[in-house]
Amino acid sequence: MATLSLQHIDKIYDNNVQAVFDFNLEVKDGELIVLVGPSGCGKSTTLRMVAGLEDISNGKLLLDGKDITQAPAKDRDMAMVFQNYALYGHMTVYENMAFSLTMRNEDPNVIHKKVLAAAEILNLTTQLNKKPSQLSGGQRQRVAMGRSIVRTPKVFLFDEPLSNLDAKLRGSTRREILLLHKRLKATMLYVTHDQTEALTLADRIVCMSMGHVQQVGTPLELYDTP
Ligand code: ADP
Ligand code: ADP
Helix, strand or coil, X not given: CCCEEEEEEEEECCCCCEEXXXXXXXXXXXXXXXXXXXXXXXXXXXXXXXXXXXXXXXXXXXXXXXXXXCCCHHHCCEEXXXXXXXXXXXXXXXXXXXXXXXXXXXXXXXXXXXXXXXXXXXXXXXXXXXXXXXXXXXXXXXXXXXXXXXXXXXXXXXXXXXXXXXXXXXXXXXXHHHHHHHHHCCEEEEEECCHHHHHHHCCEEEEEECCEEEEEECHHHXXXXX
């Protein structure tokens, strides 16, 4: 279960630039919210505040009703997906996916179960003993996702995950994210400047402009004008 409550959140950077004004949103359990808007409108700042990578200047952030406004990133039970595509070339797919758990000294049996479960979801079961260099681009992408999934975070955060990919990989990765959303029933916040991406992915879309939330609604509510 993972609900997020963003209450009257402002971000004022040290140089007095106010990037976000009075952001309010209730994210339901299992909901995929897409923040959309032009470059510089405050999407990424909002996401980074939720992740704990940027201080919240005013307002409150609750996760399942618990105030996490001041909580450090590592205590927030969230994963930023695709922030780092880099896989370890000398490790197998299995070792890459297990890495963050191994670092946390988790029980090898638990690690094994989690890696196999993630591999199944991501259709990587037959690739586990390969090295990243033996995989296709799409498979490498899925391994990168797998590294977040094994930690079973409550909330997944995506910052323009498709922007550096070619058209083919973009399509398949978008389908993977939707599949992941369905399979894990995970709460997700997804940032993009691309309206089409927002339309095809979102349960609800939050449109931002110059630091303000302009509109919130389902794709149908926002774009299906009679
Ligand atoms: P978006 O993700 O929608 O492109 P950002 O959240 O990155 O927008 O930026 C929102 C505004 O905040 C912009 O005016 C940007 O220049 C400013 N900004 C972003 N990061 C910083 C920072 N570290 N210091 C000062 N201003 C910043
Ligand atoms: P977590 O899943 O705990 O957020 P990552 O698995 O993404 O962490 O990475 C753990 C650490 O290893 C990070 O500091 C990251 O920058 C670093 N790292 C990840 N991949 C590589 C790589 N291919 N080469 C060097 N460092 C890497």
